Amino acid sequence: MKKLSFTTKILHRGFLKKDPHGSLHMPTYNNVAFEYESAEDIELAFQGKKPAHMYSRISNPTVEHFEQKIRAVTDAVGVIALSSGMAAISNVILAVCQAGDNIVTSKHLFGNTYSLFERTFKDWGLETRYADMTDVGNVSSLINDKTRILFLETITNPQLEVADIKALADVAKAKGVLVVADTTLTPPYIFDSKAFGVDVEVLSSTKYISGGATTVGGLVIDNGSYDWSKNSKLAPDAKKLGPFVLISKLRQEVYRNLGACMSPQNAAAQSLGLETLTLRVDVSCKNALVIAEFLESASKVKAVNYPGLKSSKYHEISEKQFGNKPSSILTFDLASKEECFAFLNKLELVRRATNLNDNRTLILHPESTIFCEYDEATKKDMGVRDTMLRLAVGIEDEGDVIDDIRSALVGI
Ligand SMILES: *Cc1c(COP(=O)(O)O)cnc(C)c1O
Numbered sequence: 001m002k003k004l005s006f007t008t009k010i011l012h013r014g015f016l017k018k019d020p021h022g023s024l025h026m027p028t029y030n031n032v033a034f035e036y037e038s039a040e041d042i043e044l045a046f047q048g049k050k051p052a053h054m055y056s057r058i059s060n061p062t063v064e065h066f067e068q069k070i071r072a073v074t075d076a077v078g079v080i081a082l083s084s085g086m087a088a089i090s091n092v093i094l095a096v097c098q099a100g101d102n103i104v105t106s107k108h109l110f111g112n113t114y115s116l117f118e119r120t121f122k123d124w125g126l127e128t129r130y131a132d133m134t135d136v137g138n139v140s141s142l143i144n145d146k147t148r149i150l151f152l153e154t155i156t157n158p159q160l161e162v163a164d165i166k167a168l169a170d171v172a173k174a175k176g177v178l179v180v181a182d183t184t185l186t187p188p189y190i191f192d193s194k195a196f197g198v199d200v201e202v203l204s205s206t207k208y209i210s211g212g213a214t215t216v217g218g219l220v221i222d223n224g225s226y227d228w229s230k231n232s233k234l235a236p237d238a239k240k241l242g243p244f245v246l247i248s249k250l251r252q253e254v255y256r257n258l259g260a261c262m263s264p265q266n267a268a269a270q271s272l273g274l275e276t277l278t279l280r281v282d283v284s285c286k287n288a289l290v291i292a293e294f295l296e297s298a299s300k301v302k303a304v305n306y307p308g309l310k311s312s313k314y315h316e317i318s319e320k321q322f323g324n325k326p327s328s329i330l331t332f333d334l335a336s337k338e339e340c341f342a343f344l345n346k347l348e349l350v351r352r353a354t355n356l357n358d359n360r361t362l363i364l365h366p367e368s369t370i371f372c373e374y375d376e377a378t379k380k381d382m383g384v385r386d387t388m389l390r391l392a393v394g395i396e397d398e399g400d401v402i403d404d405i406r407s408a409l410v411g412i
Contacts, residue, residue, distance in 0.1 A: 006189050007278045009072045015065060026065040028268040032056045048252070058256050062264040066271045070219060074188050074201075077224030078247030080255055081217060081267060085184060085204025086112055087260035088218030090120075092180060092202055093149065095246060095254040098233050099125030101148045106133040106163075107381045108156035110182065111370045114382075133163035140171045148231060149178050154321070155185040157356070158331050158366045158390045159383040160305050162314035165321060169197025176230035184208075185327040185356065188221070189278050196321060199226040200246065208281060211273020212359035215266040222246050280395055284328035284357065287398040291391065292330045294402050300339070300409045302387070306330035328393040329356055337386040339412050340365050344389070346408035349400060361394040361401050 004012075015026060034053045036042040044050035053059050067079040082088045097103065103117065107130045117128040131139040133152055143150070150172040155162055169179045181198040183191055187208050193201045201221040203209075210217060224243035228234045237245045255261070262270075285308070292306035304311075307318035307326035318326045334340050344352055344365060353362045354370060364370070367386040371379055393401070 006073050007275070010069050010274050010277070013065075013069045013072050016068065017061075026062055026268070026271060028264050029056075029061045030264055031060075056264065057259055057261045058251070060261075060264050060267070062271075063262050063267040066262070066267040066274070067219075069271060069274055070188070070221060074221055074223070075194070076201075076221045077243045078222045080220045080247065080250055081205070081262040081270075082220065082255070083218065083260040083262055083266075084216045085182075085202070085206060085218040086116065087258075088202040088204070088220050089113055089182065090116060091250055091254050091258060091260065092200060092220055092246070093121065093126070094258070095249045096178060096231060096234065097126055097148045100146060102127035102129055102144070102146050103149045103151050104129045104131055104139060104142045104147055104177075105149075105151040106131055106153075106156065106161075107378075108133070108159045108161050108383060109153060110157060110184075111374075113153075113182070115373075133168065134161065136164070136167050136171055139168055140175075143172070143175050143177055147175070147177050148233075149180050151180045151182070153182040153185070154191055155307060155318075155327055155329070157185065157329060158388065160307055160312075160314070160329065160331060161383075162307050162318045162321065162326070164317055165196040165198065173197065176227070178226050178231065185329060186322050186325075187277065187281075189281055190322050190325045190327070193221070194223045194225065197225075199223055205270050205273075207355070208357040209273050209277060210270050211276060212280070213355050213357075214273060215269040217262050217266050217270050220246075220250065280357075280359065281325055281328075283395040284393050285325040287361075287395065287401065288328040288330055288393040289324075290398045291393055291401060291405070294405070295330070295332045298406070298409055300334060300412065302333040302335060304330065304332045327357070329390065330393065331388050331390050333385065333387045334389065334412070335387065337365075337367070340387060340389050342412040343408050346412065347404055348407075349396075349404035350391070350408075356392045358392065359394050361396060362392045364390045364392075366390050 045052040063081050067081050070079045129142045131142050172179045179199045183201045184204040184207050203219050205217040205219050228238035228245040234245050289308045292309050295301045295304045307314045350361045350363050354364050367384050371384045
């Protein structure tokens, strides 16, 4: 049979167990505990010898179905759904690293991820080294024998920087370092992480996947490409578990013990979101390009940054990695912070809110909001200017959004 498309696989993924009523949607298993036929069965379940759900913090049929749908479209060796994108990131790092290790990443990071590295993990003895991801030599020079992870975001936010992921992965691979990519802005339909050398994807399914900001959630997607004998902490498991080291470490220890599981209700909402992911990605990316081109032609706008624009210095690498769908986030600069605020206050359709890949178009002034806790020097390092606005484009008619922006630009 011909290879099925992304959405066909999502829509027609079967259940692991036949539903007694023939339900087309996986029911929401709103329960905590599961019972067994016999004492022998419960013993086998606890020993991991007979696959069975035991307790919904560890696994649940509705959450498992959502994980299986993601596995069907990624060919990953394992997928774990968590309570949030931040939970996905922290679970992977806690599973892979120990005190004294370091992570190589960039300062161009989602704000809470930067805070997680710089504050939360620092206190437990994990060092973070910041590189320029667009300079492979610089990244290579920061990796040493204590480096456990090269952590990158596929499109950074709000800088919208796009690194050459294959080139970075080649360097990491040569040094035995695990490549973890935050693919929130470019989920599996957009970006084939395996083909570009990423070992593990972590992402916030709150954004594109949830179906228009319905629920908070996160995913760990393990491509199974890393040789775990190269990680000093996990090497003892590598012989026995092969490519399943991380998934097993998470399910049987870190994910279970930290308790940041996805709820069955959120899994049901996100499974539904996943069914329309490709439609929403296609429309929002098309809208983002049209709106970016309009902004480039507007006289009040000083600069526009969107990897889909021919004028972007990342256009070529972005097209190679994400085709014509480089997410739907763009930034643009006005003359001053005052102009940005005046513009924000004049908008009538576009919402002032912090989220990405909602169904609605959202706008934010990053410098005064998500980056307000950082000093001037850090903001400069992060490429966050007070003249910059971030537009997260939705799926409205793009003409309506352009009309709103055009009117708001008049007289500021
Ligand atoms: C939102 C976001 C996160 C965090 O996800 P939550 O689901 O809010 O915890 C991580 N990385 C990126 C790039 C994000 O945009």
